[in-house]
Amino acid sequence: MNLRMKTRVVMLVDFDYFFAQCEELRNPALKDKPVVVGVYSGRTEESGAVSTANYVARKFGVKSGIPLYLAKKRLEGTEAVFLPVDYEFYEQISDKIMHVLRGCADSFEQVGIDEAYLDVTQKTQGNFEAASDLAKKMKNEVKNQVGITFSVGVGPNKLVAKIAADSQKPDGLTIVKPEEAERFLSPLPVNRLVGVGRKTGAKMGELGIKTIGDLARYNTQKLMELFGKNVGIYFHNAANGVDNERVQETGAAESISRISTLKENTRDLSVVLEKCNQLIEDIHKELVRRNISFKNVGIIAIMTDLSVRSRSKTLETATSDIEVLKNTVRELFEKFLGESELEIRRVGVKISHFAKEEAEQKRLTSFFQST
Numbered sequence: 325m326n327l328r329m330k331t332r333v334v335m336l337v338d339f340d341y342f343f344a345q346c347e348e349l350r351n352p353a354l355k356d357k358p359v360v361v362g363v364y365s366g367r368t369e370e371s372g373a374v375s376t377a378n379y380v381a382r383k384f385g386v387k388s389g390i391p392l393y394l395a396k397k398r399l400e401g402t403e404a405v406f407l408p409v410d411y412e413f414y415e416q417i418s419d420k421i422m423h424v425l426r427g428c429a430d431s432f433e434q435v436g437i438d439e440a441y442l443d444v445t446q447k448t449q450g451n452f453e454a455a456s457d458l459a460k461k462m463k464n465e466v467k468n469q470v471g472i473t474f475s476v477g478v479g480p481n482k483l484v485a486k487i488a489a490d491s492q493k494p495d496g497l498t499i500v501k502p503e504e505a506e507r508f509l510s511p512l513p514v515n516r517l518v519g520v521g522r523k524t525g526a527k528m529g530e531l532g533i534k535t536i537g538d539l540a541r542y543n544t545q546k547l548m549e550l551f552g553k554n555v556g557i558y559f560h561n562a563a564n565g566v567d568n569e570r571v572q573e574t575g576a577a578e579s580i581s582r583i584s585t586l587k588e589n590t591r592d593l594s595v596v597l598e599k600c601n602q603l604i605e606d607i608h609k610e611l612v613r614r615n616i617s618f619k620n621v622g623i624i625a626i627m628t629d630l631s632v633r634s635r636s637k638t639l640e641t642a643t644s645d646i647e648v649l650k651n652t653v654r655e656l657f658e659k660f661l662g663e664s665e666l667e668i669r670r671v672g673v674k675i676s677h678f679a680k681e682e683a684e685q686k687r688l689t690s691f692f693q694s695t
């Protein structure tokens with residue numbers, strides 16, 4: 325039986341010139357001027373690099389990564405405003421936007437401070453026109469409630485959605501239906517694919533692969549020989565717009581951890597586990613309250629010389645089972661004690677890679693209904 329999922333509708337939202345737009349938001353007088361946000365290294369007044377710039381400044385060739393002195397030079401004679409990064413402020417704005425977006429998605433995955441993937445398959449009943457309306461509604465809501473613009477790409481998977489979003493900025497909305505994906509990707513330079521950096525791009529160039537279309541037509545066997553089996557297959561699939569990565573629900577926090585000092589320094593597994601089990605009970609309560617499951621379990625050990633060691637394990641499937649958590653922590657500490665020599669002073673337990681329980685179940689149900 326071919327277990328293919330039905331067509332998905334996936335969005336990538338990417339906030340426009342984000343750090344600089346946040347600065348414009350708190351000081352609208354900046355809007356028509358070149359705005360450059362940078363990290364000042366502090367060595368000299370001018371040393372450091374540009375984090376980002378608004379589109380007025382970009383017209384002068386100022387972009388992320390260039391040295392600040394160069395940006396200054398390119399903006400000479402303009403009313404350019406240079407500001408230091410205020411990450412905390414941008415994070416507050418980001419949280420507000422993410423909150424609105426989260427409410428519009430079946431499942432939601434935040435990627436960094438200014439990007440998020442939304443699976444909206446159920447919300448739109450698999451319809452790309454409905455997705456276009458939803459994206460416009462999201463844009464309006466965020467503009468009205470927060471005052472920020474963003475660009476959206478809509479596609480049948482994360483890969484196409486991301487490239488679509490990049491293709492029209494700022495305030496863009498680009499829809500690529502499944503049947504259009506091949507034609508959309510084909511003429512684009514091959515380095516638009518994740519994983520094709522400068523080196524790989526150059527190597528592909530020598531093979532005559534300039535566009536994504538060239539890569540899609542290239543012999544898969546040869547790609548596997550040249551780049552290794554897994555990477556070769558990935559390139560072949562990516563170039564053909566094939567990507568089955570699901571939108572991975574992320575919780576508000578990326579991890580839950582608890583740490584505690586042992587009564588005395590020890591290398592005794594049962595003493596360590598007794599303390600860990602208390603921490604686990606506490607973690608589990610929070611897990612249940614937030615209705616999430618985890619896929620990664622970590623242990624932390626602070627040794628008598630105060631060095632911090634950690635080990636972790638990724639489970640095959642996400643779970644919220646406290647026994648699985650206890651057993652995994654036991655397994656990790658057993659192994660750890662076999663590999664270390666010092667006594668342990670403090671222990672910690674951490675879980676991460678969250679999935680929302682409810683969403684998981686819903687997805688499974690709809691999956692079985694559609695097969």
Ligand code: TTP
Pocket residue numbers: 338339340341342343344374375376377388389438493494
């Ligand atoms: P990007 O999304 O790459 O850029 P952007 O939001 O500034 O512009 P665009 O309109 O093209 O999306 O990065 C998001 C934020 O990350 C950006 O506002 C600042 C920060 N950043 C850096 O600090 N250094 C960098 O080199 C890059 C690329 C981004």
Ligand code: CA
Pocket residue numbers: 338339340341342438
């Ligand atoms: Ca951005």
